[in-house]
Amino acid sequence: xxxxxxxxxxxxxGMKASEIRELLKxxxxxxxxxxAGGLPNPEAFPTDTTRKIVNELLxxxxxxxLQYGSTEGVPELRGALVEHxxxxxxxxxxxxxxxxxxxxxxxxxxxxxxxxxxxTIIVGSPTYxxxxxxxxxxxxxxxxxxxxxxxMDMDELDKRLEELIKTGKKPKFIYSVPTFQNPSGxxxxxxxxxxxxxxxxKYDVLIVEDSPYSYLRxxxxxxxxxxxxxxxxxxxRMQTFSKILAPGFRIAWTVGPAQLIDKMVIAKQATDLCxxxxxxxxxxxxxxxxxxxxxxxxxxxxxxxxxxxxxxxxDEHFPPEAKWKKPLGGMFIWVTLPEYINTREMFExxxxxxxxxxxxDAFYVENEGxxxxxLNFSHSSEExxxxxxxxxxxxxxxxxxxxxxxxxxxIITP
Amino acid sequence: xxxxxxxxxxxxxGMKASEIRELLKxxxxxxxxxxAGGLPNPEAFPTDTTRKIVNELLxxxxxxxLQYGSTEGVPELRGALVEHxxxxxxxxxxxxxxxxxxxxxxxxxxxxxxxxxxxTIIVGSPTYxxxxxxxxxxxxxxxxxxxxxxxMDMDELDKRLEELIKTGKKPKFIYSVPTFQNPSGxxxxxxxxxxxxxxxxKYDVLIVEDSPYSYLRxxxxxxxxxxxxxxxxxxxRMQTFSKILAPGFRIAWTVGPAQLIDKMVIAKQATDLCxxxxxxxxxxxxxxxxxxxxxxxxxxxxxxxxxxxxxxxxDEHFPPEAKWKKPLGGMFIWVTLPEYINTREMFExxxxxxxxxxxxDAFYVENEGxxxxxLNFSHSSEExxxxxxxxxxxxxxxxxxxxxxxxxxxIITP
Numbered sequence: 001x002x003x004x005x006x007x008x009x010x011x012x013x014g015m016k017a018s019e020i021r022e023l024l025k026x027x028x029x030x031x032x033x034x035x036a037g038g039l040p041n042p043e044a045f046p047t048d049t050t051r052k053i054v055n056e057l058l059x060x061x062x063x064x065x066l067q068y069g070s071t072e073g074v075p076e077l078r079g080a081l082v083e084h085x086x087x088x089x090x091x092x093x094x095x096x097x098x099x100x101x102x103x104x105x106x107x108x109x110x111x112x113x114x115x116x117x118x119x120t121i122i123v124g125s126p127t128y129x130x131x132x133x134x135x136x137x138x139x140x141x142x143x144x145x146x147x148x149x150x151x152m153d154m155d156e157l158d159k160r161l162e163e164l165i166k167t168g169k170k171p172k173f174i175y176s177v178p179t180f181q182n183p184s185g186x187x188x189x190x191x192x193x194x195x196x197x198x199x200x201x202k203y204d205v206l207i208v209e210d211s212p213y214s215y216l217r218x219x220x221x222x223x224x225x226x227x228x229x230x231x232x233x234x235x236x237r238m239q240t241f242s243k244i245l246a247p248g249f250r251i252a253w254t255v256g257p258a259q260l261i262d263k264m265v266i267a268k269q270a271t272d273l274c275x276x277x278x279x280x281x282x283x284x285x286x287x288x289x290x291x292x293x294x295x296x297x298x299x300x301x302x303x304x305x306x307x308x309x310x311x312x313x314x315d316e317h318f319p320p321e322a323k324w325k326k327p328l329g330g331m332f333i334w335v336t337l338p339e340y341i342n343t344r345e346m347f348e349x350x351x352x353x354x355x356x357x358x359x360x361d362a363f364y365v366e367n368e369g370x371x372x373x374x375l376n377f378s379h380s381s382e383e384x385x386x387x388x389x390x391x392x393x394x395x396x397x398x399x400x401x402x403x404x405x406x407x408x409x410x411i412i413t414p
Numbered sequence: 415x416x417x418x419x420x421x422x423x424x425x426x427x428g429m430k431a432s433e434i435r436e437l438l439k440x441x442x443x444x445x446x447x448x449x450a451g452g453l454p455n456p457e458a459f460p461t462d463t464t465r466k467i468v469n470e471l472l473x474x475x476x477x478x479x480l481q482y483g484s485t486e487g488v489p490e491l492r493g494a495l496v497e498h499x500x501x502x503x504x505x506x507x508x509x510x511x512x513x514x515x516x517x518x519x520x521x522x523x524x525x526x527x528x529x530x531x532x533x534t535i536i537v538g539s540p541t542y543x544x545x546x547x548x549x550x551x552x553x554x555x556x557x558x559x560x561x562x563x564x565x566m567d568m569d570e571l572d573k574r575l576e577e578l579i580k581t582g583k584k585p586k587f588i589y590s591v592p593t594f595q596n597p598s599g600x601x602x603x604x605x606x607x608x609x610x611x612x613x614x615x616k617y618d619v620l621i622v623e624d625s626p627y628s629y630l631r632x633x634x635x636x637x638x639x640x641x642x643x644x645x646x647x648x649x650x651r652m653q654t655f656s657k658i659l660a661p662g663f664r665i666a667w668t669v670g671p672a673q674l675i676d677k678m679v680i681a682k683q684a685t686d687l688c689x690x691x692x693x694x695x696x697x698x699x700x701x702x703x704x705x706x707x708x709x710x711x712x713x714x715x716x717x718x719x720x721x722x723x724x725x726x727x728x729d730e731h732f733p734p735e736a737k738w739k740k741p742l743g744g745m746f747i748w749v750t751l752p753e754y755i756n757t758r759e760m761f762e763x764x765x766x767x768x769x770x771x772x773x774x775d776a777f778y779v780e781n782e783g784x785x786x787x788x789l790n791f792s793h794s795s796e797e798x799x800x801x802x803x804x805x806x807x808x809x810x811x812x813x814x815x816x817x818x819x820x821x822x823x824x825i826i827t828p
Contacts, residue, residue: 001646001647002618002620002646002647002648002671004647004671004673004674004677007528007586007620008527008528008677009526009527009528009529009530009533009552010530011526011527011530012526012527012528012677012681015527015677015680015681015684016680017676017680018680018683021485021683039481039482040481042476042477042480042481045476045477045480045481047472047476047480050472050476050480051469051472054468054469054472055465055468055469058461058464058465058468062456062459062461062464063456063459064662065662066456066459066461066464066660066661066662066663067453067454067456067459067660067661067662068453068656068661068662069662071435100686101515101664101686101689101690102686102687104684104685104686104687105685105686108684108685108686112423112425112426112551113422113423113425113426113429114421114422114423114426115423116423116424116425119423130684130687133683133684134684134685136684137526137681137684137685138423172421204416206416206421232415232416233415233416234416242482246480246481247480247481247482247691248479248480248481248482248483248690248691248692249480249690249692250515250686250687250688250689250690257416257418259418260418262431263418263422263426263429266429266430266431266432267426267429267551269432269435269547270429270518270522270544270547270548270550270551271518271519271522271548271551271685272514272515272516272518272519272522272664272686273516273518273544273664274664275515275664276515276662276663276664276690276693277661277662278662278663278692278693279690279692279693
C-alpha cells in the first residue's frame with residue numbers, strides 16, 4: 001500500500017485537521033444549545049424570494065445559469081455590484097471586481113498570488129481563524145498586533161512594522177476585519193482607520209479589508225470603509241452574500257486594484273474555472289431587484305433582538321468576573337474571564353450542562369487567549385439564548401469558584 | 415501608487431493570462447461558428463428536471479440548501495454517489511469521497527497537498543490544459559510522455575520513470591485522462607490500463623484518473639476504470655456533473671484513498687470552506703431520483719448525432735492531408751495536418767472565414783503540436799456543424815495549397 005506520509009507536500013505536513021471543527025462536532029449532539037458556530041439563522045434566509053428568483057431564472061435564462069461562466073464572474077452580477085457599491089460611497093470599476101466561492105476563496109487566491117513560503121504578514125490578536133488557516137496553507141509567517149477596544153493597536157502596529165522592516169521581514173499585507181470583527185466584535189474607529197492607511201503608506205504594505213458584517217450594524221454611526229479612504233491602490237476589500245442572502249450559494253465578491261484583481265483572476269482560472277453561475281445569477285437578481293435592501297433591514301431587526309436578548313441574559317446570569325463589550329453589530333459577543341480560567345478546560349463542563357461556545361485561544365496565532373470565549377447570537381432562538389446563557393452562567397460561576405478556591409489554597413499553602 | 419510587480423509571489427510571476435482564453439474571446443464575434451470551446455450544449459441541460467428539483471428542495475429543506483455545509487460535501491450527496499459508483503463496479507466508502515467546485519478544484523487541492531515547488535509529475539503529450547494550469551500554479555516540473563492511438567505510450571513511460579528516478583527526480587504522480595481524452599479523444603486500452611497500474615506500482619508513483627467523459631460513450635465496450643483496477647490506494651479518480659447535468663452548479667466529486675482525501679478536505683477547509691450546498695442538493699436529487707440515468711441516455715443520443723454529422727462533414731470537406739481518428743466518446747475530434755502547417759497562423763484565416771477551433775499546441779507542455787487542432791462537436795447545432803466544417807475545409811485546403819507551394823518553391827530554388 002502507498003505510504004502517503006512520504007508523498008505529501010511540505011505545506012500539507014503543516015496542515016492539521018481544525019481542532020475547532022472537531023470541537024464543533026461535539027456541539028451538534030441533540031439537546032445542546034450551541035453558541036459555537038458562526039451560522040446565520042435559517043429564519044434569516046429569504047426562501048420565498050429565492051424560490052421566485054430561481055424560477056424566473058430557469059424560465060428566462062436557463063442556458064446562462066446552467067452553463068460555465070467567465071472566471072471574473074458573470075457580467076450581470078459584477079455590473080449590479082458596481083452600482084450597489086457606488087450607492088455606498090465606493091467608486092469602483094467593473095474590472096476591479098472578482099466573484100469568488102465565499103470570501104474564504106478570496107483569501108486563498110490572495111495568498112496564492114502574494115505569498116511565498118516564509119513571507120511575513122500582519123494579523124490581529126485575536127483574529128478570524130479561517131483567514132489564518134488560508135495564510136498558513138501558503139506557509140506565511142504571521143506577526144500579531146493586539147486588537148483592543150478600538151481595533152488593532154496602531155502605535156504597536158507602527159512600531160512592529162518598523163522593526164520588521166529593519167530586520168528584512170517587510171510584511172506583504174496587514175489583514176484586518178475592521179468592522180464588528182470576528183471574534184472580538186470591535187470596530188476600528190474613524191481616526192484609527194485613517195491612521196491605518198497612513199501607516200500602511202509609510203511602510204508601503206497592502207491592507208486586506210475583510211468585511212462580512214458591515215451591513216449588520218444595529219446601532220451607532222457607520223465608519224468609512226478602508227477602501228473608500230484608499231487613494232493608492234493599497235486596499236483590497238472582501239464582502240459576502242453569506243450573511244445577507246444565504247451561505248448556500250457560496251457567493252462573495254472582492255474589490256481591489258485592477259492589477260491585483262487581474263492576477264487573482266488568472267489564479268482562479270487554475271483553481272476552479274469560475275464561481276457557480278447559478279448562485280451568481282440568484283445574487284444578481286437579489287441585488288438588482290432591490291430585494292437585498294429590504295432583506296438586510298429584516299435581518300438586522302432579527303439579529304438585533306437576539307443580540308439584546310443575549311446581552312440582557314448575560315447581565316442577569318454571568319458573574320461580575322466575566323467581562324464583555326456590547327458589540328454594535330455583527331454576530332458575536334466576546335467574553336473575557338479571569339486569567340486563572342481556561343475556557344478549553346471549562347468546555348467539557350459546558351457540554352455536560354448542554355451548552356457550547358468557541359474556545360477563544362482558537363482565534364490567536366500565538367499561545368494566548370485561554371481565558372476568552374466567543375458567543376454567537378445569530379443562530380439560536382430567543383428561548384435558546386435565554387436558557388443557554390443561564391446554563392453557561394452556572395458553568396462559569398462554578399468554574400470560577402473552583403479555580404479561585406485552588407488559587408487561594410496555592411497562596412495559603414506554598 | 416503601489417507597485418505590484420515587487421509584491422507578487424514567485425508563483426504569480428509565472429502565471430500568465432491564458433492565451434487560449436484570449437483566442438476564445440475572438441471566437442465569440444456574432445456570425446462565427448466556433449468549434450473552439452469545450453462547452454456542453456444548452457439543449458443538453460435538464461431545465462425542467464432542475465426546476466422541479468429546486469422547487470422541491472426549497473419546499474422541503476430550505477434550511478439545508480441555503481446554509482453552509484460540511485467541507486467534505488453534504489452527506490446525502492456523498493451517500494448517493496457511493497451507491498451510484500457501487501452500481502458501476504467501484505466499491506468505495508463514503509469517507510473516500512470529496513465534493514469539489516468542479517474537477518478543476520480537485521486538481522488544485524491535489525496539487526496543494528502533494529506538490530512542493532520543483533516537484534516532478536508526468537503528463538501526456540498532448541494533455542488537458544486546465545490540468546497543466548493547476549499544476550503550474552504549484553510550480554510543478556512537468557515531464558511529458560507521448561499520447562498515441564492507445565493513450566500514453568507505456569514503454570516510453572516505463573523508460574522515463576526509470577531515468578527520472580535514477581536522477582533523483584521521482585515523480586509524485588502520473589496525470590491521465592484515460593477515457594476519451596481531452597484533446598485527443600483517445601482511450602487507453604484495457605491491456606494498457608493494467609500495464610499503467612503495474613508501472614505505477616513498480617516505481618511507486620500515484621495515478622490521477624481524471625474522467626469527465628466516461629459516461630459519454632457512443633460506441634465500443636467500456637474499459638475498466640483505473641480506480642477499479644487499483645488494489646494499493648494508488649489511484650485518485652475525478653468525475654463531474656458538468657458534462658452530465660450542467661456546469662452551472664460547479665459540482666464534481668473525487669474518490670481516492672481515505673488518507674489522501676482527508677488531507678484534501680483539510681486543504682479545502684482553508685480554500686473555500688465547502689462546495690455550494692444548493693448545487694450539491696440539486697445533484698443529490700438528480701442522482702437519487704434516477705433522473706441522471708435517463709438524462710445521460712438523452713445526452714449520448716444528442717451528442718452522438720452531432721459527432722456523426724461532424725465526422726461525415728469532415729469526410730466530405732477536409733483534404734486527404736488532414737488526419738483524424740474517430741472518437742468513440744467524449745466531446746472532441748483531434749485533427750493532425752501536415753507538418754508544414756501551423757494551425758496558429760491558420761487561425762486568423764479561419765476567423766476571416768467565420769469559423770474557429772482551438773490551436774493544438776495549447777495542449778502541449780513543450781513546444782510542439784503546431785500542426786494540430788481540436789474540434790468540439792457538442793456545442794454547435796447540426797446545421798452549424800455542417801456549415802462550419804465546410805468553411806474550415808476551405809481554409810485548410812487553401813492553407814495547404816499555399817504552404818505546399820512555398821515548400822516546393824524552396825526545394826526548387828535552393
